[in-house]
Amino acid sequence: MANQALANQSSSQVMRQERESLSRAMLAATTRGNAAPAALVLEDGTAFVGTSCGAAGEATGEICFNTSLEGYLEVITDPSYAGQIVTMTYPQIGNYGVNLDDTQSAKPALRGLVVNNMCRTPSNWRSAQSLPDFLVEHNIVAIEGIDTRALVRHIRDHGAQKAIISATGTVDLDDLAAKVAASPSIVGINLAETVSCDAPYAFNELPESHAFAVAAPLKPRHRIVAYDCGVKRSILQGLVRAGCDVQVVPWNTSAEEVLAQNPDGVFLSNGPGDPDAVEETFTQVEKLLGKVPVFGICLGHQMISLACGAQIEKLKFGHRGGNQPVMNLISGRVEITAQNHGFGLVYPSLGELIPEESGGFSEPVDDLRFWVRNGVAPVVRNPRFGRIRLTHVNLNDGTCEGIQLLDVPAFSVQYHPEASPGPTDAHYLFTAFVRLMDGDPDYLDIDVSKDRLAGWVFGAEKEAANA
Structure with a gap:
């Protein structure tokens, strides 16, 4: 009986590994690809784990949210977001791509971007490139695949606070919590x-x-x-x-x-x-x-x-x-x-x-x-x-x-x-x-x-x- 249980367990592990391998292969064949893991950690310890949809790296800033249903490019390039990590409440961002005539400044000033779902294949006659490509070009760290509704409710209940986005390929929540605690506040800073x-x-x-x-x-x-x-x-x-x-x-x-x-x-x-x-x-x-x-x-x-x-x-x-x-x-x-x-x-x-x-x-x-x-x-x-x-x-x-x-x-x-x-x-x-x-x-x-x-x-x- 013990040998049979071990055999069943081994068989189950093999099947799970095969499913995970198949899932990665299927995802790799889509426009989304196998994105690197990423994490968002707030000053009060709240953490969200997702995947990277921008540049690789880490960014600290004040977490905030924007409730616009469109105009993500104008938001991202608005200089007023200097020092901040912006959460878009609308669920899918990047649908109509990027047209540089709509940008509000020469380069984005925000520290990072948080979305629920990032579109990598935009459809619009004015689009010149995808939003993820634009973020990479300007070295903006971004995360997707998290529950932005829960994040926004948390900010509304507990107020604005410091946060960090990490898109380095590894996720160490304790290390990220220490980094955000040590990061500066925007209060008192001339941005x-x-x-x-x-x-x-x-x-x-x-x-x-x-x-x-x-x-x-x-x-x-x-x-x-x-x-x-x-x-x-x-x-x-x-x-x-x-x-x-x-x-x-x-x-x-x-x-x-x-x-x-x-x-x-x-x-x-x-x-x-x-x-x-x-x-x-x-x-x-x-x-x-x-x-x-x-x-x-x-x-x-x-x-x-x-x-x-x-x-x-x-x-x-x-x-x-x-x-x-x-x-x-x-x-x-x-x-x-x-x-x-x-x-x-x-x-x-x-x-x-x-x-x-x-x-x-x-x-x-x-x-x-x-x-x-x-x-x-x-x-x-x-x-x-x-x-x-x-x-x-x-x-x-x-x-x-x-x-x-x-x-x-x-x-x-x-x-x-x-x-x-x-x-x-x-x-x-x-x-x-x-x-x-x-x-x-x-x-x-x-x-x-x-x-x-x-x-x-x-x-x-x-x-x-x-x-």
Whole structure:
């Protein structure tokens, strides 16, 4: 009986080995191939094991997630992701490949990429290469084959934290846990200087491959200076299309140098990391406010806030994706917005409420959805720049998404207006900036529903034929 049991066990092992060998052979014959093992380990010890779908190596950074259903290339090349490992919540990434005209910077700034399933054989008439090939070309470590739903739930429950991706061919979870514990945090680090330009340059780049969808730009009629704190190309393109002659300058350019160019306006771009660490920018913004019209987005919004002496907080897991609902307190409309940030303005820290301009309310609130429910755009008195109005509120968590300085020509929003990737609801902000430079006191009073389609040519020929 013992001999028979040993024989059965040996036979079972042989069959298992044959099945594993057959499975490897079948996988090797597909486009996926036999990818090397990879692992993702979080600071709190949570670990996921999958396979490599990018470059070989290891990468540490802050783990975050993006909820966009498309636009993975724009996400991967967004400089605002410097220092971070990005998890895409949509299950399959890479379907339509890579078109370099859609990239947002010369090279990716993120540390690593996490997906559930990576497509290696894209199908799209605009595709020039596969996403895995693009990641390898730019030395970006990536992992697939893990439960991204479980990972995202964990981040939502436990907050942003450090993590490491290893795609070296071997998996030692204890060793990886030690490495992530020893890695630096992005808090207190100036990441904007790592992705900004080295010298000023004029920008007028509009890809011809976008002409099938986007109309020709308006004739330039305003000269602006744009601070590059990690700016996306599509945001600069949005300014050009709105009729701006754009001169881009590095993140630490002095206010005196900017004003010497006699611009019609100053634009403060998006960018990565902790805004408190970008002191050389917001101290210059403090000198610019009141001297020239200013428009800021994302990190630029935080630069204006810090210039006003406000407090910035680190959000539990940030806002990243193309489906963030924001209430516009001026128009009363909800905007679906594209966002990418992990820090936010504490609106009450700007100053005390002015009751007569805030619906009679005098007590500050932490959850700004209070103002949504009451239909009020409150105003505070800032010690540095006078009255500041709350204009936009995130409907998911009640955080500040936009402000308007009422006594100096400046406004800002926490999100991205250019829809790369994401919806076009916030396109009107480019129009508002032009109107601010025109001297229109009601520059934010715009019909968002009409402006959101401005510049797009989809269906234009059909509409003309039916006219």
